[in-house]
Amino acid sequence: xxxxxxxxxxxxxxxxxxxxxAAGAPLTEAMLLRFQERASGYDLENRFFAEDFEExxxxxxxxxxxxxxxxxxxxxxxxxxxxxxxxxxxxxADALAVNMHLYWTGVAADxxxxxxxxxxxxxxxxxxxxxxxxxxxxSGNDIPVLLSTTRAERVAGGYRFHGRKHFGSLTPVWTYLxxxxxxxxxxxxxxxVHGFMPRDTDGFKVVETWDVLGMRATQSDDTVLDGxxxxxxxxSRRVPPGAAGVDAFVLGIFAWAxxxxxxxxxxxxxxxxxxxxxxxxxxxxxxxxxxxxxxAEVQHGVAEMVLDLEAIGPHLDRVAEDWSAGVxxxxxxxxxxxxxxxxxxxxxxxxxxxxxxxxxGFGIFREGPxxxxxxxxxxxxxxxxxxxxxxxxxxxxxxxxSPDEQPRxx
Numbered sequence: 045x046x047x048x049x050x051x052x053x054x055x056x057x058x059x060x061x062x063x064x065x066a067a068g069a070p071l072t073e074a075m076l077l078r079f080q081e082r083a084s085g086y087d088l089e090n091r092f093f094a095e096d097f098e099e100x101x102x103x104x105x106x107x108x109x110x111x112x113x114x115x116x117x118x119x120x121x122x123x124x125x126x127x128x129x130x131x132x133x134x135x136x137a138d139a140l141a142v143n144m145h146l147y148w149t150g151v152a153a154d155x156x157x158x159x160x161x162x163x164x165x166x167x168x169x170x171x172x173x174x175x176x177x178x179x180x181x182x183s184g185n186d187i188p189v190l191l192s193t194t195r196a197e198r199v200a201g202g203y204r205f206h207g208r209k210h211f212g213s214l215t216p217v218w219t220y221l222x223x224x225x226x227x228x229x230x231x232x233x234x235x236x237v238h239g240f241m242p243r244d245t246d247g248f249k250v251v252e253t254w255d256v257l258g259m260r261a262t263q264s265d266d267t268v269l270d271g272x273x274x275x276x277x278x279x280s281r282r283v284p285p286g287a288a289g290v291d292a293f294v295l296g297i298f299a300w301a302x303x304x305x306x307x308x309x310x311x312x313x314x315x316x317x318x319x320x321x322x323x324x325x326x327x328x329x330x331x332x333x334x335x336x337x338x339x340a341e342v343q344h345g346v347a348e349m350v351l352d353l354e355a356i357g358p359h360l361d362r363v364a365e366d367w368s369a370g371v372x373x374x375x376x377x378x379x380x381x382x383x384x385x386x387x388x389x390x391x392x393x394x395x396x397x398x399x400x401x402x403x404x405g406f407g408i409f410r411e412g413p414x415x416x417x418x419x420x421x422x423x424x425x426x427x428x429x430x431x432x433x434x435x436x437x438x439x440x441x442x443x444x445x446s447p448d449e450q451p452r453x454x
Contacts, residue, residue: 066123070103071130079135086137086261087416090254092216093261096138105142107171109149111156114164115171120368121150121300125307125360132311136420137261139308141213147300148176148222154296163280163293166240169220176240177218178301179209179267180428188428189224189297190286194269196225196237202275203227203237204247208268215250215265219243220278223269226285236289238281239274247272258419286448295377302381302429303364306388309424310356313392316399316417317349324402345402352391359384379441382434389424390431396421 065071079096086093100106108124110116119127124146131139149170152163166176182193194207205225212221220240227235241248251266283289324346327336336342363384366373373380400407400418407414425431440447 065130066119066126068117068119069127069130070105070108070117071127072103075099075103076130076134079131079138083135083137083261084410084413084416088410090260092263093135093138093141094216096135096261097141097217100138100142101173101175106145106149106175109146109153110167110170111153114156114167116149116153116167118153121154121303122361122364122368124150125303125364128304129307129311129314132308133315134311135261136308136312136417137259139311140259140305140423141262141264143301143304143308144178144213145170145176145218147297147304148178150300151293151296154300155292158292160292165277166220174219175214175217176220176222177212177214179212179221179223179241181210182207183210186433187286189294190236190289192224192226192236192285194223194225196227196235197271198227198229199273202273203239203279204271204273205239205241205269206271208266210253210266211264212250212267213262213264215254215263215267221267222280223272223274225269227282234285235282236285237279238283238293239279241269241272241274242278245272245274258416258421258423287446288448290378298378298381298429299367302385303360303367305424305427306356306360306385307364309389309392309421310353310360312417312421313349313353313356313395316396316414316421317346317353319413319417320346320349320399320402327404342402345398349395349398352395356388356391359387375441379438382429382437385427385429386431386434389427393421393425 078099082093082096104117107116108119108127110118112118128139128143128146131142148166152166155163156167170176180188182188184193185191192207194205194209197204197206203225205223207225209223220242222238222240224236224238227237247270249268249270251268253266254260254263281291281293283291283294324337324342325335329336329339332339363380396417400414403412403414406412409415429437437447
């Protein structure tokens with residue numbers, strides 16, 4: 045007699061060790077379900093996730109990375125990635141916006157644990173309620189963070205920044221905006237200047253530009269810097285441009301930002317799979333005697349989704365765990381980080397795209413979840429590092445070619 049094999053239950057963020065909440069995690073099932081319920085309204089109205097943000101703030105979620113000794117929860121990158129994965133499953137736009145704050149506090153916490161207290165003030169400010177956002181994206185600069193079209197002008201007591209920053213998630217609520225610019229006062233030795241601009245600074249304005257394809261609740265408006273002054277006490281680094289300036293601070297930005305992005309879109313893709321599985325088990329056709337789950341091509345599509353997801357999770361976990369454990373990969377860290385983010389958002393996009401196929405015609409209606417998830421998932425491929433820069437870095441570093449070598453190609 046043939047052995048009967050029971051089908052295992054479909055995993056979701058409520059099952060399986062890879063997606064289980066970390067010990068002491070503030071997100072509750074009730075909170076996550078509220079966020080999920082409100083997500084479509086934020087998207088439809090194109091407004092900031094204000095109610096969710098206040099719940100996240102009150103729960104201590106913004107303090108995940110702040111060391112316990114300084115008033116936070118003291119979680120590692122690996123632990124926070126799992127929390128961002130859970131939040132991304134229910135409310136991906138919430139997770140994406142909060143990722144900007146978490147990556148600044150994460151970078152500061154890693155430096156602090158390594159004995160570098162230059163950003164301890166960031167951790168103490170966060171513990172007191174400050175919110176940090178990121179101002180890195182610029183038109184005309186395809187190598188974010190390492191280069192800049194923003195001008196950093198040295199003046200008495202600090203720097204004045206002149207430029208325009210795009211994609212400023214958390215625009216309505218940030219206390220400090222992390223910015224960077226190029227100091228060309230010595231043309232032979234240009235420097236990238238990183239700093240944090242307080243909200244009460246003169247010389248900047250927010251321009252409401254955020255009417256976009258997906259992740260609408262992040263409200264990532266533009267910030268125009270017109271001589272905005274950042275005092276020396278808020279200048280975090282002065283480093284050479286390009287790969288030569290990748291120190292622990294800059295590499296930390298890449299690690300925390302990219303691993304956060306990858307896990308958010310992985311969580312989104314897992315929800316697309318769960319919705320698809322539940323849907324095809326109920327969906328019927330006049331041409332079948334049983335639900336569409338028994339259709340050969342539906343099974344093929346679900347298999348393709350599962351195969352992609354089975355590769356994303358372990359890859360993200362391994363890279364985040366190595367970072368959290370202090371594994372020394374040397375220059376290979378850059379390739380590992382961009383590869384993990386790239387695989388997550390590219391495979392995650394394929395999963396959500398296939399989910400829309402399997403949902404059928406009704407998947408395109410706004411009243412259902414697939415249409416919004418589809419639009420949100422597409423943005424993952426735009427986040428730094430995009431496909432072009434990822435391939436450039438992976439190839440050049442593997443071939444032993446400095447990314448700073450000029451001419452850039454040829």
